[in-house]
Amino acid sequence: MAQQSSIENQAAVALPAYLLRLKDGIFVDLSTFPVGGGFEAFIDRLFGEGARFKGLDYRLLMDLLYDYDAILDVHGIGAKLKLAEGVVVFSPKRKTLYKGVRIDSQGKRAEYFFEPVEIETITQVPVYGPPDADGVAPIVGMTSKEELKPTKLNMDEFVADMWLKGVHFGIDIQKVASVIASGEMGRMTVAVQLDATEGIDAEIEEASEVLHRDNSPKILANGKADLRKFQNRFPQIATDARLLKKKPRVLGKPGYKVGGEIIEPEISKDLDLHPLAGPGTRVEKQDGFEFIVSSRDGFLSLDVDSNNISVTEKIENKGGISIKTTGDLSLSGDEFVEHGEVQEGRSVEGKNMTFRSDVYGDIVSQGGFILLEINLSSGSAKSIGGDVTSNGRAFNSIIEAWEGNVSVKYAEACLIKGNSVVIERAVNCEIIAENIQIDRAEGCGIAGRKVKIHSSNSCRGKQTVISMLVPDSAKLEAQIDQIGQAIAECKKIIEVKEQGLALIKSDAEFAKYLTLATNVKQGIVKLTLEHQENWQKMVSKFAKPYSAMERLNAEKQEQLDRILAFQQEQTYLLGAREKNAVGVHCEIGEVIGDTLVRSRLALNGLSEFYKHSVSDLKVLLREQGVQSERIFTNDEGSLDWNFELPKMVDSP
Structure with a gap:
């Protein structure tokens, strides 16, 4: 409800309900203050109607107009704050003391020229009559006299006058008050704009120490450091672990020109965590902040290209394998995918591993697969109990999977070993396997039990040599012969017993x-009872020859049992001999270059090749063999050959 003053010299200005005229002055009730606007219009009306504040708190006035939130933060919504001692008339005569103000074109500053000021005053002076007998002129009346007297500006008047002249913000009260008090002359800057305060962009910070890879040298069990390996290159993450935290943006504060126009700050940049949350993670709000948390156990993956963080069951790395990035790797996870290059001299040990760039180092899988999607050059890929697949080019490398399958698209100058090997094109390679299938073989040394080649050719004067691994039946045949001799001995003993x-x-x-x-x-x-006595006499008479007969029959049966056991063992060995020979087959669809196919006794199957070095194998697989071992030698034609066991010589 509006209030009105009745005190002399106070302006009869109606105050809004949120301005309280109390005994100690004019107070602002923050609980009813119009946050949406209206206070500035009141100030315009107050000063425009020739009134001003007395004892004004200019800082509070500015905060009410331009920074109301700061007042609430300090005092609270229920506070009543003193704005001024009162509202008084700004006399027109004193208004003339204030000169014009210069505001620059951009509204950044206001300048005022301070100079001595005088105000017109009217004083009563006596009017004298003619002097009396004593010569003293009596005062016969009074008259008014106008004159200019020095005066000083007033701080509250200055604020009101500047407002009316367009300076609504930023007056330097202390400076102006000091100039007024000292009477200093000259043009001075009395108000400056407040620049906008920049905000703070939203940021992401790490929420867990496990995000940090430990690239310090790995400490071995004996306490020594292995400079080729890092301590923890691929951190493991538990379910629900906090990974990244979003620090919310802080908006900037607006500035104001001296005319009160707002200067908007640049809007702080916000960010959304959802595009950063890759597979195995989720965005969750905890303790008033947004976090990216893991949704499963796994390995941390930071994808620089897609700019997201993932927790995967498999380890994925995009930086390549080198002494600077990872060192040698010994992986604990079941699956590993490397998108970068594997540097020469580096080694990677794991289980199921996929390499999507060139590999120049050494790869070892324990019971899993190795997939090489690009090239393998001057390196090696060995799977113990698993498979190796090369979809690119393999050059001057070793590929090994003794207990698994090897599949290669193109191989040159490579040593390839496996249980089963399939190659589209092999050039100048050494290949050892139980089963071998090659589309094009050029100048290769090959050893296997079952070999199928679509076309065979020489390469740079080097012929293709195929060694068919035929079983060495000598040991089995010797055992079979020994059993035959044992059976013959048993039969001789039986003959003696029968005699x-x-x-x-x-x-x-x-x-x-x-x-x-x-x-x-x-x-x-x-x-009958009568015959019993005679029968007993007869039994006693022939007891000795009867006992000898029983003994001979038992000894004969023993030999018969031995013959049966020997025959069963002989049947098994004969079957094993036949089985070892089954499947030894060589098929060449077309011979278009110098090709030699020979037989080679395999004393222990493929295991006899395990112990040889690479250089020894190169020599071993190029051996021509003796004439009796040669199956095919020509530079044209074809071959379809099956191994047949030689007939055994019957035992005597």
Whole structure:
């Protein structure tokens, strides 16, 4: 409700409800202050109607107009703050004391020329009559006299006058008050604009120490440092772990020109965490902040190209393998994908590994696969118990999967070893496997049990040599022969035993006894009490030859049992001999260059090649063999050959 002063010299100005005229002055009620506007219009009306504040708190006035939030932060919404001692009339006569103000074209500053000021005053002076007898002129009346007297400007008046002349912000109260008090002359800057305060862009900060890769040298079990390996190149992350935290943006504060026009700050940049959250992560609000947290256990992956963070079951790296980036790697995860190049001399040990750039180092898989999508050059790829696949070019390298499969698109000057090998084109390579399939073989040394080549050619004067690994049956045949001899010995012993039995049975009385004993035993003949005594006498008479006969029969049966066991073992060995020879086959669809196919005894299958060095294998696989071992030698034609076991010589 508007209030009105009745005090003399106070201006009769209606105050809005949020301005309280109390005993101690004019107060602002912050609880009802019009945040949306209206206070500036009141100031315009107040000064425009010839009133001004007395004892004005200029700092509070500026904050009410331009920084209301700062007042609330300090005092709270329920505070009542003193704005001035009162509202008084700004007399027109004193208004004339204030000169014009110069505001630059951009509204950055206002200048005022300070000089001595005088104000017109009217004083009453006496009017004298004629002097009396004593010569003293009596005062016969009073008259008014106008004159100019020095005066000083007033700070509250200065604020009101500057407002009316367009200076609504930024008066340097202390400076102006000092100049007024000292009477200093000259043109001075009395108000300056407040530049906008820049805000702070939203930022991302790490929320976990596990984000840091530990590139310090790995400490071995013996306490020594391995300078080729880093301590923890690929950090492992637990489910629900905080990874990144968003620091919210801080908006800038506006500035103001001396005319009160707002100077907007640049809007601080915000950011959205969602595009940064890759697979295995999610955005979650915790403790008033946004975080990227892991949604599963796995390995941390920072993708510079897509600019996101992921937690994957497999380890992915895009920086390549080198002494500067990773050192040698010994991976604990089941799957690893490398997008960068593997430097020469570096090694990577893991399980299932995929390389999408060139590899110049050494790759070792324990029980998993190796996939080379580009090139392998002067390096190696070895899988112990798994497979190796090369979809690019392999040059001057070693590819090994003794217990698995090897698949190569193009290989040159390589040593390739595996259980099964499939190559589209092989040039000047050494290849060893149980099963080998090559589309084009040029100048290669090949050893295997089953070899199928679409076309065979020489390369730079070097022929293709194919060694068919045929079983060495000598040991089995020796065992079979020994068993045959053992059976023959058993038969000889049986013959001797049968001769002894025939001699015993040649006694007519003993033969008659044997017949009677058989009939008694079978119940054909029933003995009476009278016959029992005679029968016992007969048994006693022939006890010795009967015992000898039983012994000979037992010894004969023992030899028969031995023969049966020997025959079973002999059958097994014969089957093993036949089985070893099954599947030894060489097929060449077209021979278009110098090609040699030979047989080679494989004493222990492929294992005999394990112990040889690379240089030894190069020599071994180029051996021509003796004439009897050569199956095919020509520079044209084709071949379809199956190994056949030679017939065994019957044992005597």
